Amino acid sequence: MLEHIELFFKSIFVDNMVFAYFLGMCSYLAVSKKVSTAVGLGAAVIFVLTVTVPLNWFLDQYILQPGALAWLDGNRETPELSAYADYDLSFLSFILFIATIATMVQLVEIIVEKFSPSLYNSLGIFLPLIAVNCAILGGSLFMQSREIETAGLALNYGFSSGIGWFLAIVAIAAIREKIRYSNVPAPLRGLGITFIITGLMAIGFMSFGGMLTGGEDAPPAPKAQTSQTTIQPAIEKEIETTPLVVSE
């Protein structure tokens, strides 16, 4: 239970799709002029992420991972005995994931149109857009690369990253509605100021980074991956070179 709560808050705030990884920026910038449309797109993203991440989790577990095909001859528990133990289809994951996403988006569109025309009318134009929203594919790829363990956690991850994205787009839409009345320097109007505001919001969201470390005993929550990988080499190199200079 605790891991569910932790993953939930981590995906919304610490690893926010928009502010930590810049996923789904295209639609984030294009559809954030009004709060009402932003809410529609945000809801659609939550919905599609919640459906596709667990689905792709099953694909990953039962088809793509090295040795995942072991269930074919009944050796799911002991993959090393299976005749399929050596099969590694993980290079196919991009194509399978995107196919699942495109199909699901189409399916969701048909189902929503049939059973809830009012929801369809409010989401309608956004649904097809979502198939090519990086946040959706990104959700599945992060699910795969972070090796999320159970289907429940995958469902949780999809749902909570969706909420994170929703929060981000609604917040920027609200700010953009207000900023129309401000005196922004002409060349910055529109796109430029939106970029800079998003940057400032991302700085704000970075303060959530320490939220889940929970004291000294608990393992530190992995912060935004991108920043970690980039800072690391710089520090290492400094350490490498110091003895050299000293010997001189």
Next chain:
Amino acid sequence: MGLLSKKDTRLILDPLADDNPITIQVLGICSALAITAQLKPSIVMAVSVIFVLGLGNVVISLMRNIIPSKIRIIVQLIVVATLVIIVDQVLKAFAYELSKELSVFIGLIITNCIIMGRFEAFALGNGPWKAFLDGVGNALGYGVILIIVGFFRELLGSGTLFGFKVLGDSVEKTGLYAIGYENNGFMVLPPMALIVVGIIIWVQRSRNSALIEEN
């Protein structure tokens, strides 16, 4: 110059400045920002996108008359996904460290809006040679922004370029550091990518007032 007519040259040169995919068309920002903390991954990303977009545009353009318009999105996605798998496998084979660093962002070229955008807007309506030029041009425009952002973020953030200490040694206080210069560690963090792109847009639009938006 028999190969490129004047019109063809425009196809390549326009996206580099006044029709830039990132700063003007607002396409492909997703992956552009996350990997620009250093120069090297930015260049690798730019080259990968040039490859995928150039070839993808040709393939789609060759198939433009046989793709049923109802399922064209799926066809386009499959074409891109195939090309991206090639890039991913090549990177894993020849530059494993780099491919680890780029992690999911190579995969995310598939949903890079530049690619779908150019397929829809250009490749579906033009011949293969033009489509190729358009693809390369737009990918170059994307790459230019990536390299500018990567250059400044690495230079100001860690004082290096491609890992070489161009500003002197920050620990030993040589070079610029001797007169009290400090690295701005903030530049390597994700939010600064957005602000740097914002500044690029600002500079570009101040130079060319035709690009200024109404609101």
